[in-house]
Amino acid sequence: MAGVSWSGVRKEYGSVAALGGLDLEARDGELLVVVGPSGSGKTTLLRVTAGLEALTAGSVAIGGRDVTRMPPGRRNVAMVFQSYALFPHLTAEENIGVGLEAREVPKAERRRRVAEAARVVGCESLLQRRPRELSGGERQRVALARALVRDPDVYLLDEPLSNLDAQLRIQMRAELKELHRRVGATMVYVTHDQVEALTLGDRLIVLDGGELQQSGTPDELFRRPANRFVARFIGSPPMNMLPAAAADGALQVGTLRFPAAPARDRPLEVGVRPEHLGLVADGDGEAEVQLVEPAGSEAFVHVRLGGQTVVARVASEQRPQAGARVRLQIAPQHLLLFDRDTGERLEWKL
Amino acid sequence: MEALDRNDRRHLALMLGPYLFGLAALVALPGLVTFGLAFFEYDLIRSPRFIGLDNFRELVRDDIFRTALQNSLVFAAIAVPLRLVAALGLALLLHRRFRGAAAHRSAAVLPTVVPDIAYGLLWLWLFNPLYGPINRLLEWGGTAQETIWGYPSPQWLTHPNDARAAIIIMSLFTIGEGFVVLLVMRQAIPRELYELAEVEDADWLFVFWRITLPLMTPVLLLLLARDTILSFQTTFVPALIVTEGGPPPYSTTYVPNFVYTTGFEYLRYGYAAAATLTMFVLTAGIVFIQWRIVRRWRRAFVV
Amino acid sequence: MVPLTALLVPRFTIFRELHLTDSYWPLVAPALIGLSPFYVLLFYWSFRRLPSELIEAARLEGLSPLRTWRRIALPLVRPTTTAVALLAFVFSWGNFLDPLIYLFDERLFTLPLGLKSLAQLDRQNFPMLLAGAVVATLPVIVAFIYLQRFFLADRRSPGLD
Numbered sequence: 001m002a003g004v005s006w007s008g009v010r011k012e013y014g015s016v017a018a019l020g021g022l023d024l025e026a027r028d029g030e031l032l033v034v035v036g037p038s039g040s041g042k043t044t045l046l047r048v049t050a051g052l053e054a055l056t057a058g059s060v061a062i063g064g065r066d067v068t069r070m071p072p073g074r075r076n077v078a079m080v081f082q083s084y085a086l087f088p089h090l091t092a093e094e095n096i097g098v099g100l101e102a103r104e105v106p107k108a109e110r111r112r113r114v115a116e117a118a119r120v121v122g123c124e125s126l127l128q129r130r131p132r133e134l135s136g137g138e139r140q141r142v143a144l145a146r147a148l149v150r151d152p153d154v155y156l157l158d159e160p161l162s163n164l165d166a167q168l169r170i171q172m173r174a175e176l177k178e179l180h181r182r183v184g185a186t187m188v189y190v191t192h193d194q195v196e197a198l199t200l201g202d203r204l205i206v207l208d209g210g211e212l213q214q215s216g217t218p219d220e221l222f223r224r225p226a227n228r229f230v231a232r233f234i235g236s237p238p239m240n241m242l243p244a245a246a247a248d249g250a251l252q253v254g255t256l257r258f259p260a261a262p263a264r265d266r267p268l269e270v271g272v273r274p275e276h277l278g279l280v281a282d283g284d285g286e287a288e289v290q291l292v293e294p295a296g297s298e299a300f301v302h303v304r305l306g307g308q309t310v311v312a313r314v315a316s317e318q319r320p321q322a323g324a325r326v327r328l329q330i331a332p333q334h335l336l337l338f339d340r341d342t343g344e345r346l347e348w349k350l
Numbered sequence: 351m352e353a354l355d356r357n358d359r360r361h362l363a364l365m366l367g368p369y370l371f372g373l374a375a376l377v378a379l380p381g382l383v384t385f386g387l388a389f390f391e392y393d394l395i396r397s398p399r400f401i402g403l404d405n406f407r408e409l410v411r412d413d414i415f416r417t418a419l420q421n422s423l424v425f426a427a428i429a430v431p432l433r434l435v436a437a438l439g440l441a442l443l444l445h446r447r448f449r450g451a452a453a454h455r456s457a458a459v460l461p462t463v464v465p466d467i468a469y470g471l472l473w474l475w476l477f478n479p480l481y482g483p484i485n486r487l488l489e490w491g492g493t494a495q496e497t498i499w500g501y502p503s504p505q506w507l508t509h510p511n512d513a514r515a516a517i518i519i520m521s522l523f524t525i526g527e528g529f530v531v532l533l534v535m536r537q538a539i540p541r542e543l544y545e546l547a548e549v550e551d552a553d554w555l556f557v558f559w560r561i562t563l564p565l566m567t568p569v570l571l572l573l574l575a576r577d578t579i580l581s582f583q584t585t586f587v588p589a590l591i592v593t594e595g596g597p598p599p600y601s602t603t604y605v606p607n608f609v610y611t612t613g614f615e616y617l618r619y620g621y622a623a624a625a626t627l628t629m630f631v632l633t634a635g636i637v638f639i640q641w642r643i644v645r646r647w648r649r650a651f652v653v
Numbered sequence: 654m655v656p657l658t659a660l661l662v663p664r665f666t667i668f669r670e671l672h673l674t675d676s677y678w679p680l681v682a683p684a685l686i687g688l689s690p691f692y693v694l695l696f697y698w699s700f701r702r703l704p705s706e707l708i709e710a711a712r713l714e715g716l717s718p719l720r721t722w723r724r725i726a727l728p729l730v731r732p733t734t735t736a737v738a739l740l741a742f743v744f745s746w747g748n749f750l751d752p753l754i755y756l757f758d759e760r761l762f763t764l765p766l767g768l769k770s771l772a773q774l775d776r777q778n779f780p781m782l783l784a785g786a787v788v789a790t791l792p793v794i795v796a797f798i799y800l801q802r803f804f805l806a807d808r809r810s811p812g813l814d
Contacts, residue, residue, distance in 0.1 A: 372685025384659060460794070467786070
């Protein structure tokens with residue numbers, strides 16, 4: 001069993017807490033994605049797991065062993081850095097085999113294992129080249145092979161795709177997922193790109209400011225976000241947030257009225273995703289189309305309502321013109337209710 | 351910072367070991383010995399005899415030492431700034447890419463690389479008042495022993511001040527180390543800063559004063575301190591070979607020469623140690639003052 | 654950065670007590686501290702400029718500090734190594750002061766001392782003196798011209814200022 005568990009993990013730099021008392025776990029064999037904006041502490045979490053930074057408080061265990069005091073080389077983890085960290089003066093083959101070389105694995109066996117790892121990631125033809133002779137995607141494969149060859153307990157990946165161009169990124173994303181399926185090891189994957197997180201992860205952990213916002217499957221996070229942060233972070237374009245009020249047993253959102261309000265009496269907010277926001281052409285509509293962004297088969301329509309702008313996602317054929325007046329339509333089952341002060345999502349029954 | 355276990359610590363200790371041993375044996379220990387020896391009288395034959403502050407009292411009265419100290423201080427005051435300016439000037443001139451850049455830079459470094467003796471012998475010839483090329487050149491167009499402007503040509507090796515000037519001139523060419531360091535530092539400044547200045551139509555004085563100089567100040571300070579300390583040594587060989595302690599009386603005897611003569615020719619090791627200690631304290635004081643001045647000056651134009 | 658002259662006398666006394674004068678030991682010993690703290694500083698600067706991720710990756714792969722230094726860090730600072738090698742050679746080759754005070758047996762004399770004897774022999778014989786100077790300088794110049802390309806040439810990409 002080689003899962004990872006973090007208990008009470010705190011990392012402070014001076015008076016700033018990069019990680020604030022986290023209790024998390026990565027189950028054996030799962031691909032856990034840690035996602036959040038820059039500064040959320042996700043890279044710090046990874047580095048602390050690798051042993052590149054020491055904890056201020058708490059402990060990390062890999063496969064049940066407490067590794068908090070162990071140096072990086074002894075934790076049996078492999079890390080793929082954002083910049084790949086390939087040694088420029090060594091060939092790809094030497095790069096991949098450097099860990100084996102340090103463990104005094106005999107040359108013949110080393111070559112065999114390196115060739116095997118290279119084959120799995122698809123870079124066998126590149127083995128004699130130096131990093132400067134490799135493209136971004138090729139370098140990434142070599143970095144992956146270097147991680148693979150040691151057969152570690154846990155793989156740590158720090159935004160491995162962010163230095164690749166868009167097309168390549170999508171391709172490598174699929175390859176990574178496939179790789180994980182084949183290898184079956186625990187992977188902790190850090191990214192700021194929520195699309196990557198949703199497509200890759202078995203489970204997601206959302207961090208903000210060093211604090212855990214929510215952990216769960218991609219579906220859970222998408223459909224049932226725990227708070228406003230997660231609701232707006234997951235999903236693109238972000239969820240629209242509109243002020244709401246409970247009045248006379250109904251929920252009032254602008255000019256829309258929904259039966260059955262929550263029993264609470266506090267300032268409220270509703271969230272509705274762009275794909276669930278309907279636009280009906282109506283000369284007397286209260287909303288005006290500000291901007292239309294065509295995006296292939298669909299379009300993003302920015303609509304001004306009251307003092308606010310919301311975004312709707314419509315099929316390209318149905319997109320309105322800028323300046324047109326529209327009426328908003330929302331099916332109540334797609335509404336999410338939030339406490340406007342705490343940001344917490346509230347349950348409510350229709 | 352990462353976690354380090356016992357094994358790693360052992361490795362690091364082993365790697366540092368020889369160096370620390372060398373430091374202790376070749377620097378720390380001799381340093382302490384100097385400090386102690388200064389209060390003794392020791393000539394290698396009889397055992398050391400404690401004499402307290404007598405060495406220092408004698409130093410104060412010693413005309414030769416005072417002259418040597420004065421010579422060294424004057425040399426440091428004049429040569430060190432000139433050398434830094436020369437190194438900086440050359441570095442700023444030669445940092446760009448251009449054809450033959452490597453050759454020019456090599457030329458700038460070459461004098462430093464030449465062994466001290468050979469360098470000294472060369473200047474022995476150059477400075478010769480009668481046959482040396484320098485005076486031959488200066489006298490061209492003038493009458494015998496006079497330059498074209500009517501002044502007598504410098505009697506490099508036979509007049510006290512001319513001799514001192516000679517030593518200073520010799521030191522102006524051996525700026526290779528400073529040059530290389532400043533070159534690298536200048537090349538390390540991001541190009542964007544200069545491009546911005548160009549877009550803002552800044553003149554070269556502004557660029558130098560506000561961009562180049564502030565960014566190179568840390569290194570300059572380091573070089574200033576190092577050169578000051580070194581200046582109390584580099585005069586040894588030239589003074590020994592070219593001027594042999596100078597036209598009397600002792601006009602180019604510098605502190606290292608004094609220490610050498612006192613210690614290794616007169617065998618008065620305690621006395622030499624006292625002289626060394628004095629020089630050391632003085633140097634430390636000068637470097638400290640330099641540091642304070644530059645620090646205050648820097649605050650004046652920190653953005 | 655203690656000036657060498659400050660250590661001259663006590664180092665001599667130490668070596669004398671160890672009966673190591675009139676041998677090459679005192680001349681070689683400073684190699685233990687890298688000859689000059691300046692050279693150590695040069696290496697320090699160069700190593701600092703290496704991307705820390707490289708060192709981190711090495712540590713993660715299980716390389717000991719010694720192996721990290723030898724296999725990863727050192728090969729990546731070749732210009733500095735070349736520069737220091739050259740500087741150290743220049744210093745040792747032309748070292749006048751140390752042989753002067755430690756060597757008494759003429760058979761052990763190094764080149765600088767030989768030149769000094771020449772000068773003492775006949776101070777006015779410039780052709781001979783300069784010939785000696787050339788012999789002493791030539792190896793250094795050859796080494797310098799050959800090696801300078803490794804650390805004096807531009808290391809910036811073309812088109813830069």
